[in-house]
Every structure is written in C-alpha cells, then in structure tokens.
Amino acid sequence: MIRLEDVTLFVRAAALGSFSSAAREADLLPGQVSAAVHRLERDLDKRLFVRSTRSLRLTAEGEKYLPFAHEMLAVMQAGAESLHSSDDELQGELKIAVPSDIGRNVLLPLITRFCEQHPKITLRLSLSDQISDIFRDPVDVAIRYGVLDNSSYVALPLAEKNRRVLAASPDYLTQHGRPATLGDITHHHCLLFTMNSHVYDKWTFQENGLRRQLTVKSRMLCDDADVARRWAIAGMGIVYKSWIDISADVEAGRLEVLLPQFTGEAAPLNLICPHRKQFSPAIRQLYGLLREQLSALQPPSP
Known part of the structure; x- marks a missing residue:
C-alpha cells in the first residue's frame, strides 16, 4: 500500500x-x-x-x-x-506565485484584504518573474501573463483583454521628445527586464493589420519588471509593459501612453492550477475577488 x-x-x-x-x-x-x-x-x-x-x-x-x-x-x-471548518468559514494554507510588478503593486493589497477577511487563512506568497512550475514547485495556484499553450493545467481568466503598452514619463518626453512612429522607438532609451531568465527585448505590435516586431536595446537591464517601471517613472526611458502594471501610474500622471494607435502584444492574465479538484473554497473566493477587480482595468482603445 x-x-x-x-x-x-x-x-x-x-x-x-x-x-x-x-x-x-x-x-x-x-x-x-x-x-x-x-x-x-x-x-x-x-x-x-x-x-x-x-x-x-x-x-x-x-x-x-x-x-x-x-x-x-x-x-x-x-x-x-x-473536518475542522464550518460551512461559512475559510481556513487552510494558500500558496500563491505571482509576477513581481503586479504582485507588489496591484495584487498585494487585494490578497492582503482577503486575508484580513478570513483570519484562519495561512498565506505563502512568492513574488518573482521566474515562471513557477505548478507541478513541481510548492504552490497551489499561480497568476501568469500571456497566452497559455499548455492544456495540462486549468486556467481561469482574470483580465483576458489586457495587453502591453508603450509608456514614458513626462520628464523623459520633455527632454528626449515624443516618438511619432514605431520606428522612432529604436532611437530612444528603452528599459528592459528579463522574464524567466530571458531578456524581453522584442516588442510586438499590430500596424496596418500586420504584425511588426521591434528589437530594442538598452544600457539598463534588470531581472525584476517592477524596477523597469520605476526607471520609467524616474525618466530613464521608455517601457513596454502590461496595462495593468502601469494603469495607476498613467492615471496619476507619472507615465504617459505612447503611440496608442498601435495595438500592443496581448497579455491576458490568468489564474492557473494543476487540477480543477484543487480549487478549494478559499481559492474560488480569492479568484472571484481578483476577477472582479482586474477585469475592470481595460487597456486604452487603439
């Protein structure tokens, strides 16, 4: 046995x-x-x-x-x-892996509120731009950007219309000028970060109904996408990031969206789990909270 x-x-x-x-x-x-x-x-x-x-x-x-x-x-x-919980009380351990930027600046307040509402929940939160292997790593669920191509796990959409946008600070645009075309981007300071140890230096857009890819270079590279956003706010260059990551900065005037007429790369956000049976009542309620908040963050129309 x-x-x-x-x-x-x-x-x-x-x-x-x-x-x-x-x-x-x-x-x-x-x-x-x-x-x-x-x-x-x-x-x-x-x-x-x-x-x-x-x-x-x-x-x-x-x-x-x-x-x-x-x-x-x-x-x-x-x-x-x-055996130890009542019908209306959530408890147990939640192990969640989230990307660094959205994890710190968007998801953390929501997850913290969830834990305040359910004091018997124990949380183990991992923030990293390394993609978790949900079958190997000690996590219950992971939150990931991107179009998913693996049918071996279950994925629930959190923000399916999310996409990447170009942005820079007003100070940077005043000093270096505003790009008028996609080709102009390659002549500007671009801010790069790594995702799962891979440098994200190929920026993809839709132009006149066709896919166009820019290969950009930068003197500044980090392994934390949140740092690239902070560099952009500090006026160090142009960043190409998920709308969810920078929407609060745009609303506050810290960043401005550039070339909104060109549709950026799709970056849907999903909550994934190895098996549907692992969607405990706590995970289902957390998903509902995140879905309600994140699906409302729509990217600007081209």
Whole structure:
C-alpha cells in the first residue's frame, strides 16, 4: 500500500532536485528519503528518478506520476481541513506565485484584504518573474501573463483583454521628445527586464493589420519588471509593459501612453492550477475577488 509520507517526500525531492535537500526540509536523513522513494517505486513498479552522484531527475514515468501525486496530497489536505471548518468559514494554507510588478503593486493589497477577511487563512506568497512550475514547485495556484499553450493545467481568466503598452514619463518626453512612429522607438532609451531568465527585448505590435516586431536595446537591464517601471517613472526611458502594471501610474500622471494607435502584444492574465479538484473554497473566493477587480482595468482603445 502506498504511504502518504512517501508521496510527500517524492514530491519535495522532485521540486528540490535532491534527496539531501528534501531530507533537510523534512528534518530527516538523506537515506530515509531515498528509502521512501524506493518504497514508492516498488509499490508502483516503476522507476521515478534517474540517480547519479551529481544529479537527480525524473524519469518519463516520474514526470507522468508527479501531477497525480500533487493532486493526491491536495485532496488529503482538503479533506483534513473540511473536518475542522464550518460551512461559512475559510481556513487552510494558500500558496500563491505571482509576477513581481503586479504582485507588489496591484495584487498585494487585494490578497492582503482577503486575508484580513478570513483570519484562519495561512498565506505563502512568492513574488518573482521566474515562471513557477505548478507541478513541481510548492504552490497551489499561480497568476501568469500571456497566452497559455499548455492544456495540462486549468486556467481561469482574470483580465483576458489586457495587453502591453508603450509608456514614458513626462520628464523623459520633455527632454528626449515624443516618438511619432514605431520606428522612432529604436532611437530612444528603452528599459528592459528579463522574464524567466530571458531578456524581453522584442516588442510586438499590430500596424496596418500586420504584425511588426521591434528589437530594442538598452544600457539598463534588470531581472525584476517592477524596477523597469520605476526607471520609467524616474525618466530613464521608455517601457513596454502590461496595462495593468502601469494603469495607476498613467492615471496619476507619472507615465504617459505612447503611440496608442498601435495595438500592443496581448497579455491576458490568468489564474492557473494543476487540477480543477484543487480549487478549494478559499481559492474560488480569492479568484472571484481578483476577477472582479482586474477585469475592470481595460487597456486604452487603439
């Protein structure tokens, strides 16, 4: 019979890439984690990891089993929580991964309000522009920008009409002039950031019904998209960011939208989860709150 603790250690070893790291996290000896995974492999009659002296990686069977292991643990946790909660009271742990900029400046107040309304909720919030692997990382849900092309998880729309826009501060435009065409952008100071360790230096637009891509360069690069927004507010250059990220800055006059007649790249925002069964009452209520607030932030019309 499969032991729940063996499944738990398998999931953590897969996430951390090491039996030793999983052992330290669980306050166990590495041999105990290795033995737990060996028992699970024996029970499943499949090898889950390829082991070497320097690395640990999942086999094809391990990759296939991992999402089911996550779901098994989530169902067990939900069952335990249901025994200790009343029908109208939310409790339990929420592990959420969000992008850095929208996480700090838009989502954080909403999530904080949600936690104030439900004091028995425990929150583990991760803010990063590294894309979380919801099957491997210790998160319940992730909030992501972009058109999703992976049907192996469940995605719920938060702001499907959101897109990227060009923006700069009034001080920058006064000093350097306002671009009149898309081609002018490449002659301006552009502010770049990395997404999942990749430099986002190709800016895409619709021009006369055709797709046009600009490759831009910058002397200033950061691995946090929020920093690029702050640089733009400080007058350091032009930024190409999600409308949700900069809408408050535009409304306050800190930034101005440039060339609004050209439609920027689509950047729909979604809440994603490995399996629909993991949408606990807490996650469903949080989704409703976020959806109500974010769907109202419509980008300017071209």
